[in-house]
Amino acid sequence: MKPEAKSPQAWIRPQIRALTAYHVPDPGDLVKLDAMENPWPWPGDLTDAWLESLRGLELNRYPDPGARELSEHLRASMGVPDDAALLLGNGSDELIQMLALSLAEPGRVIMAPEPTFVMYRLIATVAGCDYRGVPLAQDFSLDRGAMLAAIERHRPAILFLAWPNNPTGTLFDAGVIEQLIEAAPGLVVIDEAYAPFTDASLLPRVGEFPNLLVLRTVSKMGLAGLRLGYLAGPRDWLAEIDKTRLPYNINALTQASALFALRHRALLDEQARRIREQRDRLFSALAALPGVTAWPSEANFILFRVAGADAVFAGLRERGVLIKNLSPAGGALADCLRVTVGTGEENARFLDALRGVLADGGLPRGRG
Numbered sequence: 001m002k003p004e005a006k007s008p009q010a011w012i013r014p015q016i017r018a019l020t021a022y023h024v025p026d027p028g029d030l031v032k033l034d035a036m037e038n039p040w041p042w043p044g045d046l047t048d049a050w051l052e053s054l055r056g057l058e059l060n061r062y063p064d065p066g067a068r069e070l071s072e073h074l075r076a077s078m079g080v081p082d083d084a085a086l087l088l089g090n091g092s093d094e095l096i097q098m099l100a101l102s103l104a105e106p107g108r109v110i111m112a113p114e115p116t117f118v119m120y121r122l123i124a125t126v127a128g129c130d131y132r133g134v135p136l137a138q139d140f141s142l143d144r145g146a147m148l149a150a151i152e153r154h155r156p157a158i159l160f161l162a163w164p165n166n167p168t169g170t171l172f173d174a175g176v177i178e179q180l181i182e183a184a185p186g187l188v189v190i191d192e193a194y195a196p197f198t199d200a201s202l203l204p205r206v207g208e209f210p211n212l213l214v215l216r217t218v219s220k221m222g223l224a225g226l227r228l229g230y231l232a233g234p235r236d237w238l239a240e241i242d243k244t245r246l247p248y249n250i251n252a253l254t255q256a257s258a259l260f261a262l263r264h265r266a267l268l269d270e271q272a273r274r275i276r277e278q279r280d281r282l283f284s285a286l287a288a289l290p291g292v293t294a295w296p297s298e299a300n301f302i303l304f305r306v307a308g309a310d311a312v313f314a315g316l317r318e319r320g321v322l323i324k325n326l327s328p329a330g331g332a333l334a335d336c337l338r339v340t341v342g343t344g345e346e347n348a349r350f351l352d353a354l355r356g357v358l359a360d361g362g363l364p365r366g367r368g
C-alpha cells in the first residue's frame with residue numbers, strides 16, 4: 001500500500017523509522033543504579049560557591065563559541081598532550097555524532113566490537129553509514145583475529161573502542177588495541193568515558209598515531225548534568241570535524257559550571273577513588289552469590305548474569321531498586337543485568353534486594 005501523502009511514512013527515511021528511540025525510564029523514588037552516575041551530590045558550601053560563580057553570567061549574550069577558558073583548563077586538568085587539538089561537545093554523544101557526520105557516506109562502514117555502547121550503532125545509522133558489529137570473545141575480550149579480518153574486509157571509516165567497555169566493564173588488551181590502530185585504514189576512536197575508574201588511558205599517546213582520537217566525558221566523573229564531552233586528536237583531523245559543530249554548542253552555564261568543577265577536581269577524584277573501592281566490594285559480594293556470574297570491571301558498574309534476569313530485574317524494581325536490564329538485547333547479553341556502583345548504603349540495598357529476589361526464586365513478590 002502506498003503511504004499517505006504528507007505522512008511521516010512517506011518522508012521519514014526507512015533507516016530512521018526502523019530505529020527504536022533511546023529509552024530512559026523514569027526512576028521515581030527508586031534507588032537509581034541504572035545510569036553510571038556518581039551517587040554523591042556536592043556538599044552545601046560548595047553548591048553555594050558554585051551558584052555564586054554563576055552570578056556574573058550574562059544570559060542575554062551568546063557564550064564564548066570556542067569555550068576557550070574551559071578548553072585551556074580541561075587540557076591542563078586532564079593532561080591533553082600539547083600538540084593535540086581539543087574539541088568540546090554537548091556530551092561525548094554529540095562528538096560521536098560529529099565524527100559520524102564528518103565521515104559518513106553511503107557504503108562506508110562504522111565499526112565496533114559488540115556488545116558495546118549502543119549509541120555507536122544508532123548514530124552511525126542516523127548519519128547514513130553502514131554499521132558493523134564484531135562479536136567480542138566469550139570472556140568479553142577483543143577477538144583479535146575477528147577484528148583484524150573485519151577491518152581488512154570492511155575498511156571502516158571509524159572504529160569505536162570503548163575502553164573500558166560499556167556494558168561489559170572489561171578493559172581490552174592494550175597490545176591488541178595498538179595492532180588495531182596500526183591495521184585500521186581510517187580513524188580509531190578510543191572512548192574513555194570511564195577513565196576516572198581505571199589507570200589505563202591512551203590520551204598521553206595521542207599524536208603518536210595519525211589516526212588515533214581519544215574521547216572523554218565529564219559525565220561519569222560526577223557531572224552528568226552538565227553535558228560536556230571532549231575529543232583529543234591530531235590537529236588536521238579535528239579542524240575538519242569541527243566544521244560539523246553547531247555554533248555555541250557548549251552553553252554558558254555549562255562553561256562556567258565545568259570551570260568551577262575543575263577548580264574543585266580533588267573532590268571529584270576522591271569520589272572516583274571511593275567508587276573504585278565500592279566497586280571492588282560489590283564485585284566480591286556479587287561473585288559470591290550462588291547462581292550469579294559477575295565480570296570484573298574497570299568502570300563504575302558491574303555486569304552480571306543470572307538465570308531469569310527479566311524476573312530478577314522486575315523483582316529488584318518491586319523492592320525499590322532500579323538497575324539496567326540488558327537481557328532483551330539477547331545474544332551474549334542474554335540474562336545479563338548491569339548495576340551502577342552507588343554509595344555503600346545503596347549497594348547494600350541492592351544486594352539485600354537481590355538476595356531477597358533470588359530467595360523467592362526470582363519472581364517478584366505478589367506475582368506468583
Ligand SMILES: *Cc1c(COP(=O)(O)O)cnc(C)c1O
Pocket residue numbers: 036090091092093094117162165166191193216217218219224227228229
Ligand atoms: C556514558 C557513555 C558515553 C556518553 O557520555 P556523555 O558524555 O554523557 O554523552 C559515551 N561513551 C560511553 C562508552 C559511555 O558509556
